[in-house]
Amino acid sequence: MGTNACTVITGVSGFLGPHVAAAAFTRAQAEATMADPLGTPVIGLAREPAGAPRFTSPRDAVQMEAVDLGGDGTARVALERFRPAVVVHCAALARGGDCERDPVLAQRMNVELPGEVAEWCAENGARLVHVSTDLVFGARDAPRRGFDEGAEAGPVSVYGRTKREGEELVLERHPEALVVRLPLLYGNSGGRGLGASDSVLEAVDRDEVPKLFVDEWRTPLEVGCAAAALIELAHLEQRGVLHVAGPDRVSRLELGMAVLEAMGIAESDAAAMVHAACQSDVAAAAPRPCDVSLDAGRARALLRTELLGVAQGMRAATR
């Protein structure tokens, strides 16, 4: 039995997933024809999709389905139901603190689940883009240009370790799959305070003074830009591991300042609204690496999607 011409996105109630669903719909619209005016259907999976933000117009453009992927074999059942030709797998236990508190669940969500998804995709000839993270690094600091795809992984947290094991299992079971390592994401979370920019803005709105690290370095990317890149890659033949990240290596403090300045706040006022801190000043829910900057040179050469720097990315996020 073949696959259906549809795209399944998992994790559509999270921060990244709704943007990926929207990017998939935009692509389907661009490819729609007179004979097929609606284009390839996009199906979003989440435990409670009703609460997911919808970044499409019309709002119901993505078919939302309630699916719990927590149990053994649940991915196979869901994928068998829709038989997608393309899967972008975003669902994960993606918060570091949650993974430290429940390593068994982290193993299920970040290792076994992607393994199941990969197995089904390999058996059925479906394209798989699996989303991973810069936090598979951290045991040593990134070189000046950032870690490239050939750099040896070295996670320092349960999240990073399980995501790394998930990457390995995906590629073992489906060597044609693409594992995309994303950096810290920022941008529009639909008013939910998720991601690296909305979390700062929400804290400031609550009259808090967020602590932002001067000694934690990342190559952040705007979430809509990451989503567009994932969908573009879903339609290319690239396989293995690819780093998709922004061109700017910035500290968490610099990122926070850029977020506030993008809101029209003058630099001097913005500086008074945040607290410049060191990692050692704050008790962390999970070990925090200092510098997991990624070198996305290969992705930049491959993609039409522009991987925006922080200033441009914040402008895109606030449009």
Ligand SMILES: NC(=O)c1ccc[n+]([C@@H]2O[C@H](COP(=O)([O-])OP(=O)(O)OC[C@H]3O[C@@H](n4cnc5c(N)ncnc54)[C@H](OP(=O)(O)O)[C@@H]3O)[C@@H](O)[C@H]2O)c1
């Ligand atoms: N955010 C970042 O800065 C960042 C950076 C690098 C890589 N990533 C990667 O990007 C992907 C998405 O991250 P995110 O920030 O969007 O995470 P998130 O906001 O925590 O979303 C995780 C998604 O996974 C779903 N999920 C969790 N348990 C599930 C279950 N049992 N059954 C079905 N769905 C379940 C969640 O659904 P519920 O709403 O039902 O829990 C949610 O939709 C992850 O693979 C993450 O590792 C994220």
